[in-house]
Amino acid sequence: MKASKQYHKMQGLAATRLRLGISQQAMALELGISNSFLSRIENGERIIPAAALAKLSALEITIAAAATVQPLQAVQGETWSTAEKESFARAALDKGERCRQKAAKLQLDLDIMTTRYNQLCESLNKIASLISQPAANGEAAPGRASHLEKHRDAMAAKLGRYGRFAQTALRHKIALLYAEADLHTMDAYSFGR
Numbered sequence: 001m002k003a004s005k006q007y008h009k010m011q012g013l014a015a016t017r018l019r020l021g022i023s024q025q026a027m028a029l030e031l032g033i034s035n036s037f038l039s040r041i042e043n044g045e046r047i048i049p050a051a052a053l054a055k056l057s058a059l060e061i062t063i064a065a066a067a068t069v070q071p072l073q074a075v076q077g078e079t080w081s082t083a084e085k086e087s088f089a090r091a092a093l094d095k096g097e098r099c100r101q102k103a104a105k106l107q108l109d110l111d112i113m114t115t116r117y118n119q120l121c122e123s124l125n126k127i128a129s130l131i132s133q134p135a136a137n138g139e140a141a142p143g144r145a146s147h148l149e150k151h152r153d154a155m156a157a158k159l160g161r162y163g164r165f166a167q168t169a170l171r172h173k174i175a176l177l178y179a180e181a182d183l184h185t186m187d188a189y190s191f192g193r
Contacts, residue, residue, distance in 0.1 A: 092184045
């Protein structure tokens with residue numbers, strides 16, 4: 001029983017933390033959460049917040065960048081010509097710019113998604129109030145409530161596409177793209193750009 005709990009625990013954030021070689025206290029500090037909250041996440045009692053997840057992704061990218069830049073720096077002085085270094089640096093800067101452009105487009109998509117979500121929430125509230133109101137003459141209009149309920153159900157289905165989970169996923173992609181762009185920029189400047 002203890003072995004299976006330990007195995008399950010090592011599947012998530014704890015495994016990532018150990019792979020990165022970071023103590024629990026340092027990881028909590030990097031993610032901007034308390035030590036006890038991190039412990040609860042690692043034990044499967046809590047879910048990692050979106051902001052902490054984005055910070056975790058950026059941390060992993062930064063650590064991966066440090067691991068790849070050192071070997072590149074060892075190679076760059078010996079076997080790369082100046083033209084090759086310039087070409088690599090230019091390509092890295094171009095990749096970084098493309099990542100920033102993708103992130104900017106996704107940010108626009110996120111803004112549209114947030115606006116649509118708020119509009120749908122407002123419309124659903126109006127429909128709920130219309131369903132709860134009696135007809136003007138005190139009699140129920142035939143089919144009025146069922147029509148409004150069908151409309152409400154259709155709008156609720158759309159709401160899922162624009163909901164908080166979808167917005168968080170998009171924010172995560174944007175953060176990763178900006179982190180990747182920074183990584184490409186670091187690569188370019190490590191080659192004397």
